[in-house]
Amino acid sequence: MRSRTILSHAKVPQNLPFLLGNYQYTPLPSPTSIRLLELVPSEDQRVVQCSLRAFELEDAPLFFALSYTWGNPLMRLKSTIAFPKNSHTLNTVPNLSASDPDNGIFSQIYGEPESSKSSRRHSVFCDGRIIKVTSNLKDALRMLASSITSQSPSPTYYWIDALCMDQQNILERNAQVAKMAEIFKKAQNVIVWLGKEDEYTMDALTTIEKVSAVPEEAWSSVPYTSFYDPIQSSTYQRPDLSYHNWLGFIALINRPWFKRAWAMQEIALAKSATVVCGDKTFPWEKLSRTLSFIKASKWYHHLQTEKLRHVKSLQKNAGQYKRILQSKLDVGVGPVYLNATRLKLSKIDSTDPNEQNQKPPLRMLIDTHRFSKSTDPRDKVYAFLGLADRNMAPFRSQPNSLVPNYNLSVQEVYLETARVLMTSYRNLSLLSHVEDPSQTRIPNLPSWVPDYSVKLDPYPLRYRGPSYWKASGNLKWEPNIFSMANGELELTGYHLDTIDQTSILQNESDDPSASWASIVKLALSLDLPYPNPGNHNKSPGRVEVLWRTLTTDIYNKIYPAPPKAGSLFIDYILNLQIRHRLTPWSSSDEFQPHHSPLSESIYPEWRTLLQLEPMESFYSLGKYRERLATVVESMFNGTYSPIGLAQLQHEFDQSGGKRRRLFKTKEGYLGTGARSLREGDEVWILHTAGVPFVLRPQPNGHHRLIGESFVYGVMHGEMQGLSLPRRQITLE
Template sequence: MAVPLGQTYEYSPLPSKTSIRLLQILSRAEEPIRCSLEVVDLNDEPLYDCLSYTWGDPLYHELSGPENTRRTTGERNNAITCDGLVLCITENLREALLQLSRNASSSTAGHDQYQRQRFIWIDAVCIDQGNLSERSSQVAMMNSIYKAAQTVVIWLGIDDVHTKRAIDVMNRLSSIPPEKLGVELPSNLDDPEMYSALGIPYIEPQQWLDYAAFLQRSWFSRVWVIQEIFVARNVVVFCGSNVLLWSDISASSQVLRETQLGELLTGTVVSAVSPSASTAYVGNTLTNPFIFENMRVKATSLNLEKLLADGRYFNATDDRDRVFALLGMREQPPVHTVPYDIRPEYHTNVQRVYTKASWATIYEMEDLNLLSLVEDASFRKLQDLPSWVPDYSVAPQTHPLTGNPRVAVGEERWNASGGLKWEVPAQMDLLLLPVEGIRFSTIIEFAATAAEITDLYQMKTLLDLLVHYPQPRYPDGGTPIEAFWKTLIKDTFHGQPAGKEARRSFALFIALRVWELKEALENLRDTIEYSEPKPGPLDPLSVDFAQLSNVYDQTKAAISVLSTKGMDGVIPDWKAIEHLIEIGQGEASPEKDDLDRDSDHIAESFRVAYNGRRLFSTEGNYLGIAAQSLQKGDTIWVLAGAAVPVVLRPLPNGNWKLVGEAYVHGIMNGEAVRGDDIKPERIQLE
């Protein structure tokens, strides 16, 4: 019977703080969806399942042709019947309800059929979304709601052109024994030796893209699913009519995370979607299922800082949910009383939510290493946040120097603040962070960003700081060249302090940048040669060629100067660089294999250290890397409670703005705070 227009479902208030609504699906397969809502009390231990899904389009379309694309929205414009009245839901939820009404009658993955409970809890339907007070109180109960469910049903969305092949790849990867994940693999997905080393059949390039499209479905990047999976007793996964094992999904994702396959696959996807795009990144959404499972394993050590940091790899329709969705997973409150209570409050703006969460993190961790999670200003979405508060609404673009997660106590790499004592502030303004520390030095010069070095071939700006270095020794007594190359990789190679292997490999970093520059120049020359001349006095291609030729000449000149200064072979001469390039472009050989391996390692060390940062020099001739938005006149500080130095910018009112954390060679382990004449200053960050 048709439902008369205008008779829409209206929610009645919930009778108690522990009341929830549960949905019962009354319709059968292929019938119009009919359902009913019933109010129950969680304390009565009702039997029900929970649905974990995404409101918007569930599919990843970038790897599908137009003929295979079916796009949906998060609009609630699909009418179903609830207790005889009209209730509007999203298209993806409608598809999920249709599949549940079929009761998983088929399973191409070969796993046991799912027998659902009579009732199921679904946020969009069981919460009155237009009632902010109810929404806040119900969100605060999400942990309890999902924990009490018999099964958490994951709905990844309908089948698409990628599904069948993606499941096949997932099954192959999940079968790889853990002991094989530590082997060194070729840096090419097409190399048969990779599959031989892993003990699995060869995976075709298109199959890899199918698997990537599967893992980039919207569900895998939704922040709420972290908690929903974290507390689940049992999990069943639907992808269309396919019933999958969560253990297979997380195990295959772990393979990507713990080998270089994740890096290679991400690069392949980027090239397939946008061949000209840069592949520099930190967050790899292809490994999000592994993050889920890793959280489940480490459930007893999930402090708020770790949760907020990992939550940045996921998406949320409401940016406040990047905090609210994680609170239920938090470990026991700290000894200190947190000054600002954080709980789901949808009448509070996102800036205040993030600031209160940051205060809570500082109190829990009892230090200021939260400052290392603050991204460069150019990456922030919320421009009116206090400078010391991370913008949790954006994915991280740099690897924190303090690590994420933090290393175990006693295994910390750096302790720049040395013996400076940090005390938890007793009273404070919500927006101001009081700190105490040593004003070390001022930035006077800086080089290009990672993007400029990669895309505009500006390695010469790095070399210029070394060419013009004003003294024969570095302030710590070492050589300028050692400080230079160690700074560019934050003195880290293969996760360990950089040593002889890194020093030897750094020459390959120089050669690789030169090769990229030569290739760009030759390609542009060929383009000009085979292009029609443009009218007018200045042909844009000729101008580009002249500019790039100038960069090439300046780079060659800088290398020629440095290679004659006794740089211990770290900066090779031009002839040696051309020889390295010749080997790299030559036929396969043991020498080429060694060169390719070392080149990959030093390139990755540079990427991890330098992405989102830039090299700088100070008044005292120290070298460092810090946030790419730094300016001349910014100041290096060592703050009590912070493991690494920070760059601060003075404000007209006497307060300071955080620019970002910094690696400064020679002061990473307390050197800047030693001496009887050291007098800490008290300042405020805003």
């Protein structure tokens, strides 16, 4: 106790750790005990003093749990724009490495997770000894200590992972991580520390206050378009907020805490939660109502800086949000999913049977929160174990699987997770959750094991319609758990064909028409009649095969896509033609006819494609000319609007957009798949797989997974009519 008194009145010398020594953890007395931290009041706010005591979790005194991020808690922006000389922005934006993969756009980055040793630069005095903590935890401890006075009638206890667990003791860490769900359930309150305030915080808090005050029964009456039209505010209860207020909210919601993997468990299981940002405090329920309103009104579509930067009032007066508007930020799915999971779990113990919910299965939690981040990549699995329903797969058949074990490598944890999930569900749907090979970060992972440390982009095709496709029919798969444990996945399947042509993606060429030129070239190379292994009573032309493949044959959640989508595709071609042909003459200053048109070698050959259609076809050149005349006339009359193409563009984006590559096979199938696919890759239909997969043959006779695919004409078991030989293959 004397050391605390001395420290509270003296300046802390730089060599004090050598004088006092580092804190030495005493082993916990039992497997069911935890440590709790008591903060000791100090006259010097710069000095944090505390004490650690062990308790049985069941008999522990009332305590609070802290939820925070170890690294930099603030949203940070960096520019990847090449600014012109003398640009004033050049002096306010950090330099960018020339190797940055996002070169050419502004990108949002988060504080890199600080390593457990190099980032712990600040001293905390615990029972007369030194414990090193990160900058953000130091700030959080000072915030907590400031609320404690020496006149407090009883000790105030906290559970904080970095201090209450001996991070260097792997066995203890394993046991305590497995107990974290119980700890956060037991806590009287969870304190969410978002970090210090910044220049955007007040606008964010204004937004939360006003939106959370809108009654839930009024949410459905708030028009979707009213976000940009506050004039009608007298007719419904619309939150009266400025665009600056909303930008402040976007900035707050993009703080790293909202993408923490552990935040999901910490907030979802909390009896109650309090959010603290600097010296501002508000209950989680207000943020929850704000997020629920945004979801119900679908205003999250508007809350994107890429859209808000076009608002005239913001263009004239961006104020402190100039850099925010130049970035690529949105509300995102993270906070919405975080809140939705908490609301779902809060109903599990409800006495009203209509309100009761089951816990989500582990597979759903891992897939839904794939976007989340963690300092330790293994936590992208471990963070969700405490939330998962133990009565569902994989625990129903493998109750002792996936126990936190930090002695295992990241590769071992991810391999075991994939093995357990695939053998529990006994299908290959997990293969659709393997990221494009170019995105994998964890080295030496088998090609069929998802790298959970990276987000999945694009989403699996099954999210386009999970009940639509059954490429393998009813064929079954029996997993070989022994070979899987060694990193090899033994499969049974059919080699449908080999890829011989591929398209150019939109971001792979400086010319805006190059991608479409390559796509049209693929369509022109198709032989007719198109392969028909299912003996369907139709023979689609090249244009129809093309647009149905580009949309995965889905339009506005309808499968197969209605003819209306084909009509819109003709209009889409018209708009592409206008855009591509007029681009060389476009100028921000004046019309300049001396510019040269695009080279015909990279211009899409739409005319040739349409000429090949039969005269009676809806996609024939004659029908196209009729539609062109109608469109041009409506343009002169001022009645034409391409707004109807928005849904078709949405389908293109969801089906692949810039992230999936179109391909043609030797036998004339058209498909779309992973951006990393290339000529010579093989298209396979595998037992129990809903969609075909692109595999790359290896010199040793094995294959590597490149990704899932949509192949027009073979998505419903039609390949069984081809009499293809069944083969046993191994993915490595």
